[in-house]
Amino acid sequence: MRILITAGPTREPIDAVRFISNRSSGKMGVAIAQAAADAGHDVTLLLGPVMAPATLHDTMRVYRFNTSAELKQMLEAHFPDCEVLVMAAAVADYRMEQASEGKLKRESAGGRDAELTLRLQPTPDLVRAVASTKRPEQKVVAFALEEPMEMEQRAVAKMKRKGVDAMVANPLGTMDGDHIAPLWLLADGRRTEPGRMTKPDFAGWLVGHLNDL
Amino acid sequence: MRILITAGPTREPIDAVRFISNRSSGKMGVAIAQAAADAGHDVTLLLGPVMAPATLHDTMRVYRFNTSAELKQMLEAHFPDCEVLVMAAAVADYRMEQASEGKLKRESAGGRDAELTLRLQPTPDLVRAVASTKRPEQKVVAFALEEPMEMEQRAVAKMKRKGVDAMVANPLGTMDGDHIAPLWLLADGRRTEPGRMTKPDFAGWLVGHLNDL
Numbered sequence: 001m002r003i004l005i006t007a008g009p010t011r012e013p014i015d016a017v018r019f020i021s022n023r024s025s026g027k028m029g030v031a032i033a034q035a036a037a038d039a040g041h042d043v044t045l046l047l048g049p050v051m052a053p054a055t056l057h058d059t060m061r062v063y064r065f066n067t068s069a070e071l072k073q074m075l076e077a078h079f080p081d082c083e084v085l086v087m088a089a090a091v092a093d094y095r096m097e098q099a100s101e102g103k104l105k106r107e108s109a110g111g112r113d114a115e116l117t118l119r120l121q122p123t124p125d126l127v128r129a130v131a132s133t134k135r136p137e138q139k140v141v142a143f144a145l146e147e148p149m150e151m152e153q154r155a156v157a158k159m160k161r162k163g164v165d166a167m168v169a170n171p172l173g174t175m176d177g178d179h180i181a182p183l184w185l186l187a188d189g190r191r192t193e194p195g196r197m198t199k200p201d202f203a204g205w206l207v208g209h210l211n212d213l
Numbered sequence: 214m215r216i217l218i219t220a221g222p223t224r225e226p227i228d229a230v231r232f233i234s235n236r237s238s239g240k241m242g243v244a245i246a247q248a249a250a251d252a253g254h255d256v257t258l259l260l261g262p263v264m265a266p267a268t269l270h271d272t273m274r275v276y277r278f279n280t281s282a283e284l285k286q287m288l289e290a291h292f293p294d295c296e297v298l299v300m301a302a303a304v305a306d307y308r309m310e311q312a313s314e315g316k317l318k319r320e321s322a323g324g325r326d327a328e329l330t331l332r333l334q335p336t337p338d339l340v341r342a343v344a345s346t347k348r349p350e351q352k353v354v355a356f357a358l359e360e361p362m363e364m365e366q367r368a369v370a371k372m373k374r375k376g377v378d379a380m381v382a383n384p385l386g387t388m389d390g391d392h393i394a395p396l397w398l399l400a401d402g403r404r405t406e407p408g409r410m411t412k413p414d415f416a417g418w419l420v421g422h423l424n425d426l
Binding site for chain 1: 232329388
């Protein structure tokens with residue numbers, strides 16, 4: 001299969017120096033890319049601003065993004081050529097309307113004891129946008145990081161809203177860690193709890209289950 | 214000499230997942246710590262959320278921080294024992310008044326197309342605070358990242374305001390790169406431009422010039 005995988009956080013600039021990001025380590029997405037390449041699939045990895053592992057499979061194509069706008073462009077370029085997209089990247093929900101070109105000064109905010117107000121606007125929903133362009137034979141898998149309470153209901157609602165074929169739902173706290181205790185939800189209502197495992201182990205499990213789609 | 218060195222960015226949480234940070238790679242501060250240890254100094258490194266190099270000098274004590282509040286506590290604990298502090302860390306100027314405990318939802322901001330406003334308050338000026346507790350035999354070196362225009366005047370003003378003994382001034386764009394073209398300014402008015410060099414080369418130069426203080 002031709003599989004496109006996104007991994008890692010985005011960074012949304014506030015100015016030339018500062019940015020808003022999130023704690024995604026990229027480990028889950030990178031592990032999926034490795035497992036998919038190990039299984040003989042044709043893999044393209046879109047990787048955010050994290051340290052790339054030294055041992056990426058050499059058959060893999062890797063492109064690096066920083067901002068959600070860069071990731072959006074890469075998705076538009078590479079999604080048409082893939083059969084399955086796994087959106088493991090943690091895309092920012094919000095960004096500055098316009099980043100400052102220089103470095104924001106405390107002084108310019110009205111003196112060094114003044115508050116600073118950042119007005120953020122929602123980023124486009126990349127998963128929903130890409131899923132809306134699917135051809136019938138293409139499948140999209142998304143991730144949801146939710147509060148433990150009502151995690152499944154929230155993830156199912158998100159799966160429908162985004163129009164994806166499957167969702168890996170995780171409780172908050174998974175991010176940045178080495179383990180995962182996911183819930184695998186399919187758009188047709190099937191659900192599986194593979195149990196707590198390492199991210200590389202779950203990556204192998206997930207790649208084996210892409211045929212469920 | 215007993216040298217305390219800070220390196221890397223801080224991360225100031227917005228909620229359980231998101232944070233504000235900056236592009237500091239920690240390379241400059243880590244290079245100074247390595248050069249100081251190589252020169253036989255007793256080195257303590259306070260290192261932010263960057264990937265630590267695999268080859269840190271094994272005589273070095275290393276403590277990791279995430280937030281500016283954690284760095285502040287570490288400075289209070291370790292500054293009294295050092296002779297020279299080199300503040301190469303890029304400490305956030307602003308942080309959320311109170312980070313949210315869970316994950317901020319688009320929905321809670323008034324629907325997915327609503328703007329989100331973050332109200333930030335200035336962080337305590339850690340360099341100024343620590344410099345104000347100096348004993349006469351202790352010295353503090355700070356870094357300034359400035360717009361190229363009027364860089365020197367700004368850096369000199371900052372050196373006075375913060376009450377430090379020396380300042381390494383750099384134009385914006387140095388951050389995150391492998392080279393540096395610094396200006397070395399001393400509180401007594403001396404100034405040196407060592408020229409453009411790699412960060413490890415400048416680290417060796419700087420450690421050799423700590424006796425100027």
